[in-house]
Amino acid sequence: MAKMILDFEKPILELEKKVEEMRRYADNPDIAQEIARIEKRVRQLQQSVYSGLTRWQKVQMARHADRPYTLDYIQLMTTDFVELHGDRAFKDDKAIVGGLARIGDTSVMIMGQQKGRDTKSNVYRNFGMPNPEGYRKAMRLMKLAEKFGRPVITLLDTPGAFPGLEAEERGQAEAIARNLFEMARLRVPIIVVIIGEGASGGALGLGIGDRILMLEYAWYSVISPESCSSILWRSWEYKEQAAEALQLTAPDLKKQGIIDAIVPEPLGGAHRDHQQMAAILKETLLQELKALKKLKPEKLVERRIDKFSRMGVTVG
Amino acid sequence: MSWFRRSKENIAAETQKKEIPDGLWTKCDACGEIIHKKELQKNFFTCSKCNAHFRVGSEEYLAVLLDEDSFKESDKKMRSGDPLKFVDTKKYRDRTNDAIKKTRLYDALRWGTGTIKDLPVVLAVMDFSFIGGSMGSVVGEKIARAVDKAWKTKTPLIIVSSSGGARMMEGALSLMQMAKTSAKLTRLADVRKPYISILTDPTTGGVTASFAMLGDVIIGEPNALIGFAGPRVIKQTIGKDLPPGFQRSEFLLEHGFLDMVVHRRDMRDTVHSILTHLA
Numbered sequence: 358m359a360k361m362i363l364d365f366e367k368p369i370l371e372l373e374k375k376v377e378e379m380r381r382y383a384d385n386p387d388i389a390q391e392i393a394r395i396e397k398r399v400r401q402l403q404q405s406v407y408s409g410l411t412r413w414q415k416v417q418m419a420r421h422a423d424r425p426y427t428l429d430y431i432q433l434m435t436t437d438f439v440e441l442h443g444d445r446a447f448k449d450d451k452a453i454v455g456g457l458a459r460i461g462d463t464s465v466m467i468m469g470q471q472k473g474r475d476t477k478s479n480v481y482r483n484f485g486m487p488n489p490e491g492y493r494k495a496m497r498l499m500k501l502a503e504k505f506g507r508p509v510i511t512l513l514d515t516p517g518a519f520p521g522l523e524a525e526e527r528g529q530a531e532a533i534a535r536n537l538f539e540m541a542r543l544r545v546p547i548i549v550v551i552i553g554e555g556a557s558g559g560a561l562g563l564g565i566g567d568r569i570l571m572l573e574y575a576w577y578s579v580i581s582p583e584s585c586s587s588i589l590w591r592s593w594e595y596k597e598q599a600a601e602a603l604q605l606t607a608p609d610l611k612k613q614g615i616i617d618a619i620v621p622e623p624l625g626g627a628h629r630d631h632q633q634m635a636a637i638l639k640e641t642l643l644q645e646l647k648a649l650k651k652l653k654p655e656k657l658v659e660r661r662i663d664k665f666s667r668m669g670v671t672v673g
Numbered sequence: 674m675s676w677f678r679r680s681k682e683n684i685a686a687e688t689q690k691k692e693i694p695d696g697l698w699t700k701c702d703a704c705g706e707i708i709h710k711k712e713l714q715k716n717f718f719t720c721s722k723c724n725a726h727f728r729v730g731s732e733e734y735l736a737v738l739l740d741e742d743s744f745k746e747s748d749k750k751m752r753s754g755d756p757l758k759f760v761d762t763k764k765y766r767d768r769t770n771d772a773i774k775k776t777r778l779y780d781a782l783r784w785g786t787g788t789i790k791d792l793p794v795v796l797a798v799m800d801f802s803f804i805g806g807s808m809g810s811v812v813g814e815k816i817a818r819a820v821d822k823a824w825k826t827k828t829p830l831i832i833v834s835s836s837g838g839a840r841m842m843e844g845a846l847s848l849m850q851m852a853k854t855s856a857k858l859t860r861l862a863d864v865r866k867p868y869i870s871i872l873t874d875p876t877t878g879g880v881t882a883s884f885a886m887l888g889d890v891i892i893g894e895p896n897a898l899i900g901f902a903g904p905r906v907i908k909q910t911i912g913k914d915l916p917p918g919f920q921r922s923e924f925l926l927e928h929g930f931l932d933m934v935v936h937r938r939d940m941r942d943t944v945h946s947i948l949t950h951l952a
Binding site: 518519520521522524525526527528529530531533534535537538541542557558561562564565577578579580585588589590595598599602603604605609610613615661662665666668669670671672673 | 748750751752753754755756757759760761762779809810811813814817839840841843844845846847848849850851852853855856857858859860878879881882883884885886887899900901902906907910911913915916919920928929930
C-alpha cells in the first residue's frame with residue numbers, strides 16, 4: 358500500500374507481504390500455524406523498531422509521503438466542512454486551508470498548513486510553505502471564530518514559511534508576528550496540534566493556543582535538522598546529530614514544557630492507518646474542547662499568556 | 674559589500690566587519706573614507722561622508738537615546754541555563770562562556786529604565802556581538818520583564834533590535850521566545866502605553882517575526898538589513914540574484930512595513946517627539 362518506504366520499515370513490510378501471500382493457502386492447517394507465527398514476529402519487530410526510533414528517524418516519519426495531512430484530518434474527523442478562502446487583501450494562499458466544521462456536535466474553525474501528495478499538488482500547495490497572505494487568511498478566520506464564539510483548532514505541518522522574494526516584500530515577518538500577538542489574546546479557545554513537521558516560525562505562526570498537542574512522530578523546533586547542520590557544522594551531512602542536539606521530538610518537547618500532551622499514533626505511524634489516527638485525534642480534541650468550554654474568555658486569555666510567559670530556562 | 678568579497682572571507686566575517694574598531698583610525702566599509710575614532714564617536718558611529726551606519730553595541734545605543742547617567746540596568750547577570758546541553762562542533766556552554774569573555778556581556782540583550790529628555794522610558798537594547806544577537810531564553814525573559822515593567826508602571830517601552838534570529842542552541846525553547854515576547858506585548862497594548870521598535874542592521878528571523886515588527890511605531894536605521902529569511906536562503910530558493918536594496922530599511926519603508934527611516938543622530942529627537950504625542 359505504501360508508496361514510500363523508509364529503511365527501517367522495510368523488514369516489517371517484507372514480513373507483512375509474506376503473510377499476505379501465505380494467506381492464499383490458509384486452508385492448509387500447517388500454513389495457518391505458520392501465518393500466526395509470522396504475524397507474531399511482525400508485531401514483535403514493529404514494537405522493537407518503533408520503540409527504538411532515533412530522533413532523525415522520527416523526523417522521517419513526520420515527513421512520510423503517505424502521512425495524513427490537514428485536509429485528511431478535516432475530512433475524517435469533522436462533518437459539514439465549509440472551506441473559507443482568502444485574506445481579503447491580496448489572495449488566497451493554498452498552503453494554508455481552513456474553514457468551519459463540526460466536530461462531535463461543536464462548530465469550530467479548523468485550519469492548518471496543507472502539503473501536496475504528488476508533484477502537481479505540491480506545486481499547487483507550495484509544499485506546505487505559506488506566504489504572508491496565508492497567515493493573514495488564518496487570522497481572518499480566527500477573528501471570525503472570535504466574533505461568533507467558536508473554538509479554533511489549528512493543525513501544524515510545514516517545512517517552514519516560504520523564503521521567497523515576494524514573501525519578504527509582503528511582510529512575512531510582520532504576518533507571523535501579528536498572528537502571535539493576536540492569537541495570544543483571541544477570546545475563544547484555541548487548540549494547536551502539531552501533526553507532522555513543525556518547522557520554526559512558519560509553524561508557530563498558527564501555534565499559539567490554550568492547549569498544545571503533538572502527535573507521537575511529529576517534530577517541532579526552531580530550525581530543521583538539515584539547516585541546523587548546514588549552519589553549525591557548515592555541511593548538510595550532520596542532520597542526524599543536529600536532530601539529536603535539537604531535541605525536537607514529542608517526548609523532548611513534553612519534557613521542555615512546551616507541549617501539553619502527546620497524541621499516540623497507530624503502531625507503525627499515522628500513515629499506516631489514517632482512520633485510526635483520525636479517530637484517536639478526534640477523541641482527544643473532543644475532550645480538550647469540553648474542558649476549555651468551561652473557561653471565561655478573560656481567564657482563557659490570561660492563562661494563555663501566562664503559559665507562554667513561563668517558557669525558557671535562565672540562570673541569575 | 675559585493676558578494677565576491679564576502680565569500681572570500683567566509684560567512685562569519687561579515688558580522689564582524691562593522692564593529693567598533695580599536696585603533697585610532699578606521700575605514701568606512703561603504704565608501705573607504707578614513708575616519709578618526711573621535712570623529713566617528715561624535716557622529717554616533719556613522720560615516721560623515723557617506724552616512725553608513727556602523728554596527729554598535731548596547732552601550733553605544735544607550736548613549737544615543739538616553740539622558741546621560743539615567744540608565745538603571747536590571748537583570749544584568751542573567752544567563753542561559755543551557756536547557757538542552759547542546760553540543761555541535763562546540764559545546765553551547767563553552768560558546769556562551771567565550772562570548773561572555775569576549776563581549777563582557779552576559780547575553781544578547783540588556784534592559785532597564787532611563788529617561789529621554791526627562792521622559793521616563795523602559796528600554797531594551799540588543800547586542801549583535803553576542804552570538805549574532807540571537808534570541809534564546811535570556812533575551813525572551815528580559816524582554817518579558819521589560820514589558821512587565823512598562824505595563825505595571827505605565828511607562829513607554831523602547832526596544833532596539835539587532836539579531837540574526839532565534840538561537841538554535843536552545844531548540845524549540847528559543848522558538849517559544851517569539852510567542853512569549855509577543856504574548857506579553859498584548860498586555861502593554863491593553864494599558865495603552867506606546868511601544869517604539871527601532872530596527873538596526875541586521876534584524877532578521879525570529880526577532881523580526883515577533884516583537885520587532887509589533888511596535889506601535891517602527892523605525893529603521895538607514896540601510897539596515899531587515900527581513901524574515903536571510904538573503905542567502907532566498908537567493909538559493911529562487912535561484913536568482915536579489916535586486917539592489919532588497920530587505921533594506923528603505924525597501925521596507927516603500928513596502929509599508931516601517932513608519933520611517935531615521936539617521937542615528939536624529940533618533941533621540943524623533944523618539945522623544947513620538948513619545949510627547951503618545952505617552
